[in-house]
Amino acid sequence: MFTSVLMIEKPLVPTDVDLVTTLHGDEPVSFIVLFQPHGDQDRLLRALDDVALGEIEEAVKEGGEPEGAEALPEAERALADSLDSLRAAGCSATGRIVERRPLDQLRSTVEESNADEVIVLTAPRLVEEFFHRDWTSRARHRVGVPVLKLYAHTE
Numbered sequence: 001m002f003t004s005v006l007m008i009e010k011p012l013v014p015t016d017v018d019l020v021t022t023l024h025g026d027e028p029v030s031f032i033v034l035f036q037p038h039g040d041q042d043r044l045l046r047a048l049d050d051v052a053l054g055e056i057e058e059a060v061k062e063g064g065e066p067e068g069a070e071a072l073p074e075a076e077r078a079l080a081d082s083l084d085s086l087r088a089a090g091c092s093a094t095g096r097i098v099e100r101r102p103l104d105q106l107r108s109t110v111e112e113s114n115a116d117e118v119i120v121l122t123a124p125r126l127v128e129e130f131f132h133r134d135w136t137s138r139a140r141h142r143v144g145v146p147v148l149k150l151y152a153h154t155e
Contacts, residue, residue, distance in 0.1 A: 001028045001092070003115045007106060007139075008035050008152070009122055011078035012085050015153040020119055021089045023148075031086050032113055033095030036102050037075035072097065103142050110143045118147045 002024050012020075021029060075097050086093035098105050110118065118139055139147045 001030050002117075003030045003032065003113055005106065005109050005113070005115045005118045006031050006033045006095075007102070007118065007120045007122075008033060008082060009037070010152060012082040012121075013153050014085070016121060016150075017085045017089050019150060019153075020121065021086065021091055023119075028091070030092040031095075032109055032115065033079065033082055033086070033093060034098045034102065034106060034109060035075055035079040035082070035095060036098040037072070037078075072099075103139060106139055107142045110145055115145055117145050118143055120147065120149050121152045122149070123152055 004020070004023075006020060020031070023029075079095050079097060083093045083095050106118065109115070120139060
């Protein structure tokens with residue numbers, strides 16, 4: 001069985017589930033999902049990305065998301081829904097919320113599970129990508145397995 005650690009920041013939509021579950025053809029895949037809710041630490045970068053992508057209204061609304069403890073119930077629901085979607089597609093799936101030090105938790109998860117790869121499913125982050133501060137660029141320097149970056153879809 002192929003083991004993938006899947007890093008996400010929003011619930012999986014059907015298109016995302018189809019994408020990640022078909023990457024390896026007919027080979028059975030087991031997913032370990034690490035869900036990191038948005039936090040205060042990346043608000044400025046997200047707003048800059050929205051401006052760079054021409055989404056000015058999104059940049060203005062950026063402060064309306066729950067943070068910290070307020071974001072936890074929503075994150076738990078999103079993780080549960082994502083795990084259910086992966087299981088419904090015929091995959092084994094476990095997961096947890098990542099609140100602090102996501103890359104350290106990623107590295108330990110890869111080591112503990114003997115994962116074959118990491119998939120980072122995220123929205124485009126132009127500023128972070130330009131400066132190689134996005135999850136994918138940083139993860140490639142921390143884990144000893146291939147790291148694949150995919151862009152998340154919206155419904």
